Amino acid sequence: MRLGKNQLQAVEKALFEVARKQKSSAGPVELPLPDFWASVGQLTASLEAELSETVQSEGMTAKAQLQTRRLGNVRTLVTDLTRIRLNAFTQHAVLVNLMKGGGAEAAAALQHLSVIDWERHDPTERAYYQSLGHLVDKYKHDVAWKELVNGSNGGTNSASPPAPSPDASLTEFTEPTPEPELQSPPPAPMTEPNETWDDPEFDEEDRIRAMDGFPDRATGADPHPPEEISVSDTIGGDLMRIRILQDLSDPIIAEDGSEITLVEGDVESCPSLIAETLIAAGLAVAAPL
Numbered sequence: 001m002r003l004g005k006n007q008l009q010a011v012e013k014a015l016f017e018v019a020r021k022q023k024s025s026a027g028p029v030e031l032p033l034p035d036f037w038a039s040v041g042q043l044t045a046s047l048e049a050e051l052s053e054t055v056q057s058e059g060m061t062a063k064a065q066l067q068t069r070r071l072g073n074v075r076t077l078v079t080d081l082t083r084i085r086l087n088a089f090t091q092h093a094v095l096v097n098l099m100k101g102g103g104a105e106a107a108a109a110l111q112h113l114s115v116i117d118w119e120r121h122d123p124t125e126r127a128y129y130q131s132l133g134h135l136v137d138k139y140k141h142d143v144a145w146k147e148l149v150n151g152s153n154g155g156t157n158s159a160s161p162p163a164p165s166p167d168a169s170l171t172e173f174t175e176p177t178p179e180p181e182l183q184s185p186p187p188a189p190m191t192e193p194n195e196t197w198d199d200p201e202f203d204e205e206d207r208i209r210a211m212d213g214f215p216d217r218a219t220g221a222d223p224h225p226p227e228e229i230s231v232s233d234t235i236g237g238d239l240m241r242i243r244i245l246q247d248l249s250d251p252i253i254a255e256d257g258s259e260i261t262l263v264e265g266d267v268e269s270c271p272s273l274i275a276e277t278l279i280a281a282g283l284a285v286a287a288p289l
């Protein structure tokens with residue numbers, strides 16, 4: 001079912017709300033809409049279509065740049081939400097699987113884990129969760145996990161070995177043997193006051209040669225020269241090299257606030273999102289080196 005404009009706005013609002021709740025929750029939070037991820041897919045497709053229409057009709061105006069930023073924020077949010085939700089599902093599946101058959105303490109701990117209502121989650125997330133259970137079972141079988149935890153007797157309680165009787169020698173009191181007094185080391189021989197210090201012969205030329213042998217200690221040069229920083233590292237994002245096919249009526253505002261006027265035939269390195277937008281609108285083509 002294709003969603004209308006108001007429904008897409010509700011999906012975008014729900015996406016931000018789910019991401020906010022999921023960041024503060026260790027377990028997977030419930031989704032507010034059925035077919036949540038399919039609705040988010042319609043949202044991103046609608047934003048892409050609006051941006052393409054704006055660029056074709058008006059050029060890369062301020063409106064188009066706002067739409068570009070909005071689309072980028074939605075895509076970043078989808079990536080972060082997917083990552084933290086998969087981590088939550090993984091942690092929940094592993095804990096539940098390891099606590100099964102682990103005794104009374106494990107059963108008590110299992111009760112503190114929230115039960116997942118799959119009616120409030122996406123079917124693909126349920127399939128992912130179930131596949132994790134099979135993987136954990138295979139891992140436990142491969143490493144003989146039950147024997148590692150419960151021992152070779154399968155977890156049955158065997159009679160504990162009798163405690164050894166205390167040694168009589170440890171309970172009887174004996175008079176401590178006095179320790180021998182430590183003798184102080186003999187004093188160092190005193191130097192006669194009439195002894196003289198012989199200054200070793202050391203030629204000035206030998207001193208200069210010794211200094212040349214360690215130039216890094218005699219100079220003030222920095223032994224660690226500064227590393228070169230590329231242009232892409234300075235800008236802080238991925239760049240894409242494109243060639244302009246048509247003149248743009250309005251300049252493009254770079255991330256540092258400067259305006260860039262693009263005309264036909266120019267070859268520029270732009271952020272990947274803006275470059276892909278211009279290519280999709282037919283205003284530019286990729287020009288890799």
